[in-house]
């Protein structure tokens with residue numbers, strides 16, 4: 468099903484905009500990034516299913532604008548019937564790739580016990596729609612923050628592969644060794660699907676720090692120190708961020724990463740700039 472089986476694959480992630488202005492803006496961002504000819508776009512699914520309609524609308528808009536698109540999906544608070552009907556809708560729209568997740572737990576809801584783990588969603592998707600969808604899953608080179616241990620996180624990742632995941636996208640990281648060590652550990656554990664690094668551009672230190680605290684991604688001390696020292700100097704942060712992320716991407720691709728997935732934050736820049744400096748294809 469992949470268009471370029473042996474070529475690196477590239478994808479760009481969006482979140483569903485909350486306002487009409489955001490919808491307009493994303494239309495432009497999509498057009499600008501589509502010109503780079505990624506293999507697909509993906510659209511996130513709000514914690515607990517909070518953006519079920521918004522995700523569907525954004526997925527529809529991206530698809531109608533001519534791009535392949537992978538909706539993110541979790542059970543969230545929805546019934547199995549609702550998720551089955553969403554899957555059928557997506558299938559009928561000609562969508563053939565999904566990112567299957569447990570999903571973030573909405574703040575204030577406490578324990579995760581009512582949420583289905585991602586492997587259970589994958590089993591459900593396979594039961595409902597067979598092999599129609601290429602299923603992507605999330606994985607964590609620096610370990611999922613709620614995980615008991617590195618080994619148990621690997622074990623649960625393997626459960627997702629056994630349930631039918633076709634490939635994985637990582638949480639972002641800035642230390643390429645974490646990725647390469649993780650891929651080795653996965654191969655030793657018998658996990659053989661492609662593991663595509665998730666790439667988070669650096670544009671704002673405060674928000675990066677907040678995200679990273681929440682999702683367990685480490686900002687190496689040398690990067691933190693430099694970003695802190697730039698203070699409000701957004702041009703220097705941008706230039707330094709592009710240099711760091713471009714070098715990271717180069718190292719990952721040179722080391723055999725099977726592609727890159729960019730967390731665009733619904734912005735054209737700096738992804739386009741990193742892309743151009745990497746000399747990535749425009750097919």
Ligand code: FAD
Pocket residue numbers: 510511512513514515539540541566567568569570571572583584585586604605606611612613614615619620623624627636637638639665
């Ligand atoms: P799982 O693989 O189900 O794992 C969740 C945790 O439970 C892990 O600690 C795992 O080790 C543990 N675990 C798994 N199975 C079991 C079991 N049987 N018993 C005990 N413990 C178990 N969040 C959103 O809300 N919406 C999105 O659109 C979204 N997109 C993402 C895209 C990518 C590429 C990534 C990397 C993350 C994304 N997230 C998104 C965040 C993700 O939902 C969170 O990290 C979430 O906390 C875990 O989801 P998961 O699918 O990895 O969960």
